[in-house]
Amino acid sequence: MSVIITDNLxxxxxxxxxxxxxxxxxxxxxxxxxxxxxxxKSTLIKILLGLAPATExxxxxxxxxxxxxxxxxxxxxxxxxEHDCLPPDVSATEFVVHMARMSGLPxxxxxxxxxxxxRHVGLYEERYRPIGxxxxxxxxxxKLAQALVHDPQLVLLDEPTNGLDPAGRDEMLELIRRVHxxxxxxxxxxxxxxxxLERTCDHVVVVDxxxxxxxxxxxxxxKATALLAVxxxxxxxxxxxxxxxxxxxxxxGGGLAxxxxxxxxxxxxxxxxxxxxxxxxxVAGLGVGLVRMEQRRHRIAEVFQDRAxxxxxxxxxxxx
Amino acid sequence: MSEPVPxxxxxxxxxxxxxxxxxxxxxxxxxxxxxxYTLTLRGSFGxxxxxxxxxxxxxxxxxxxxxxxxxxAVAVYVKSGxxxxxxxxxxxxxxxxxxxxxxxxxxxxxxxxxxxxxxxLYFSRPITAGxxxxxxxxxxxxxxxxxTGLPLLIMWIGSLLASMNFGYNLEHFGYGxxxxxxxSLLYSSLALVIAAMTPRRGFGVAGIIMLLLIxxxxxxxxxxxxxxxxxxAAAYWSNAISPPGMIDSAVTWMFKLPTTGAVGxxxxxxxxxxxxxxxxxxxAAYGLLVRRYRKI
Numbered sequence: 001m002s003v004i005i006t007d008n009l010x011x012x013x014x015x016x017x018x019x020x021x022x023x024x025x026x027x028x029x030x031x032x033x034x035x036x037x038x039x040x041k042s043t044l045i046k047i048l049l050g051l052a053p054a055t056e057x058x059x060x061x062x063x064x065x066x067x068x069x070x071x072x073x074x075x076x077x078x079x080x081x082e083h084d085c086l087p088p089d090v091s092a093t094e095f096v097v098h099m100a101r102m103s104g105l106p107x108x109x110x111x112x113x114x115x116x117x118x119r120h121v122g123l124y125e126e127r128y129r130p131i132g133x134x135x136x137x138x139x140x141x142x143k144l145a146q147a148l149v150h151d152p153q154l155v156l157l158d159e160p161t162n163g164l165d166p167a168g169r170d171e172m173l174e175l176i177r178r179v180h181x182x183x184x185x186x187x188x189x190x191x192x193x194x195x196x197l198e199r200t201c202d203h204v205v206v207v208d209x210x211x212x213x214x215x216x217x218x219x220x221x222x223k224a225t226a227l228l229a230v231x232x233x234x235x236x237x238x239x240x241x242x243x244x245x246x247x248x249x250x251x252x253g254g255g256l257a258x259x260x261x262x263x264x265x266x267x268x269x270x271x272x273x274x275x276x277x278x279x280x281x282x283v284a285g286l287g288v289g290l291v292r293m294e295q296r297r298h299r300i301a302e303v304f305q306d307r308a309x310x311x312x313x314x315x316x317x318x319x320x
Numbered sequence: 321m322s323e324p325v326p327x328x329x330x331x332x333x334x335x336x337x338x339x340x341x342x343x344x345x346x347x348x349x350x351x352x353x354x355x356x357y358t359l360t361l362r363g364s365f366g367x368x369x370x371x372x373x374x375x376x377x378x379x380x381x382x383x384x385x386x387x388x389x390x391x392x393a394v395a396v397y398v399k400s401g402x403x404x405x406x407x408x409x410x411x412x413x414x415x416x417x418x419x420x421x422x423x424x425x426x427x428x429x430x431x432x433x434x435x436x437x438x439x440x441l442y443f444s445r446p447i448t449a450g451x452x453x454x455x456x457x458x459x460x461x462x463x464x465x466x467x468t469g470l471p472l473l474i475m476w477i478g479s480l481l482a483s484m485n486f487g488y489n490l491e492h493f494g495y496g497x498x499x500x501x502x503x504s505l506l507y508s509s510l511a512l513v514i515a516a517m518t519p520r521r522g523f524g525v526a527g528i529i530m531l532l533l534i535x536x537x538x539x540x541x542x543x544x545x546x547x548x549x550x551x552x553a554a555a556y557w558s559n560a561i562s563p564p565g566m567i568d569s570a571v572t573w574m575f576k577l578p579t580t581g582a583v584g585x586x587x588x589x590x591x592x593x594x595x596x597x598x599x600x601x602x603x604a605a606y607g608l609l610v611r612r613y614r615k616i
Contacts, residue, residue: 049443049444051443051444071349071446071448074444074445074446075346075348075445075446077444078444079440079441079444081437081440081441081444083437084436084437085436085437085438085440085441086436086438087432087436087438088436089369089370098355098359099441099445101351101352101355102352102355102356102441102442102445102447103346103352103445103446104345104346104347104348104349104351104352104445104446105342105344105346105347106344106345106347106351109342109344109345113342116339116340120339146441150342150346151341151342182338182339183339184339184341
């Protein structure tokens with residue numbers, strides 16, 4: 001069953017068109033919604049929550065019509081806004097309990113669910129302290145907890161990694177992954193940082209200027225151009241020998257497409273699982289050490305940039 | 321590539337018993353609105369909040385009741401057989417305390433959600449802008465009714481203890497409660513609409529104080545100017561710009577209570593005008609509130 005379906009969804013404000021005939025079909029899983037600031041992501045979320053009417057077109061969330069069944073949708077969906085939304089003078093527990101009751105949970109259930117949810121997002125003893133003293137990472141967890149506390153079937157996360165340092169970003173992405181894999185809740189996550197979505201999402205929807213630029217699985221985005229970066233040591237016995245060139249020759253001979261990535265790194269296109277074996281054998285055959293062999297996937301960002309630069313009309317018949 | 325083997329689990333971890341789904345009841349909008357009402361009402365008196373936020377509302381509640389206690393004590397002591405003033409007049413005299421209470425607590429009810437941008441979290445849940453306003457207004461109204469009703473209740477109980485005329489006091493206590501309802505209605509709606517305009521609590525407090533106190537101050541100046549110059553009936557129109565004057569005059573007129581000072585209606589028409597004005601102002605303020613939250 002589709003989690004979100006939009007059909008020719010259009011939202012016009014007096015001066016701008018925020019969404020322009022957007023048609024997408026989002027399946028259960030973790031779905032990334034990518035677009036630059038002002039691409040229409042927040043407008044889309046508002047419409048999906050049934051808080052703003054669409055100018056034209058229709059949208060269904062969990063099979064419910066956003067125009068007429070907004071209240072039912074909001075009971076089954078969680079929302080984590082992009083901006084700060086936490087009062088500093090109450091504890092995470094008090095706040096999340098209150099939000100659980102606002103979602104219709106009875107007082108006892110609200111307290112139990114709050115304790116569970118805060119533990120799942122990784123807040124322990126600190127949940128009894130006022131939120132004002134929390135780090136950005138902890139605040140983001142509280143925001144996520146209030147979106148999950150009523151056990152929704154779908155959560156809409158608006159820029160959940162905003163303002164986090166790289167470690168915090170990784171933890172948040174891991175947590176988002178778990179929301180689907182462990183909790184069984186579908187996720188729609190927006191970001192303007194495209195790189196982070198490829199690790200987290202099953203499917204990515206790219207919007208630009210309110211239009212659908214592309215909607216496909218994360219694997220599709222990156223598979224075609226998956227690369228292996230290979231770097232080897234010099235030969236101890238023969239330091240003058242150009243190992244990199246020799247390796248390149250061997251790999252090319254093995255039927256692989258190889259390009260130099262400046263310096264000593266070779267980029268090998270991954271044709272399949274056997275590519276790894278070929279590289280291993282080639283390196284062993286030369287009798288040198290392997291410094292690195294890492295998958296370097298083509299970033300969604302590059303795909304996006306290339307495509308954004310392209311003429312949009314080409315876009316339509318270009319991709320599956 | 322094989323899956324990494326999980327490292328040995330340290331002995332002191334909290335065991336994750338996994339995610340449990342919630343399949344209990346979901347009580348919906350009405351329940352959420354009621355919960356928000358209760359929380360806001362408690363918050364108006366600082367209950368469930370820090371000691372610091374209890375001081376002002378509790379202090380004002382005490383301040384509101386102490387003169388009532390003194391009046392009762394004196395009336396009992398001198399065995400006058402009658403309370404020295406009308407119930408509803410007590411509220412007009414204590415108008416300053418009521419105004420400070422509503423000015424300090426209406427922003428508590430609304431500004432926090434605006435300032436910390438919590439409002440979108442409410443509206444991403446089943447409750448609507450209308451429910452939110454209803455809960456907040458209901459809570460503010462109830463808090464105000466407690467504040468204005470409690471001293472009247474003290475006076476009435478005092479009248480019973482002093483075995484004053486039961487029927488008379490019950491009737492006039494009722495008139496007092498009508499005034500308390502009108503005070504709560506008008507002050508809550510005016511104060512909330514100002515509080516909803518700014519996320520800054522200080523601005524909200526100042527705005528409400530200015531509106532309530534300055535309008536009554538201007539009204540009394542107008543009253544004295546007209547009264548000295550002319551006859552007193554026309555001067556009663558000055559109550560049209562004074563929230564407490566409007567209420568006290570309307571109640572005095574409705575129940576044909578004795579008039580004193582600036583309180584009174586210029587004519588029956590004036591009585592209807594004052595009552596209509598209270599209703600119209602409250603309704604307009606409430607409508608503005610709903611409209612303001614619809615936009616978010």
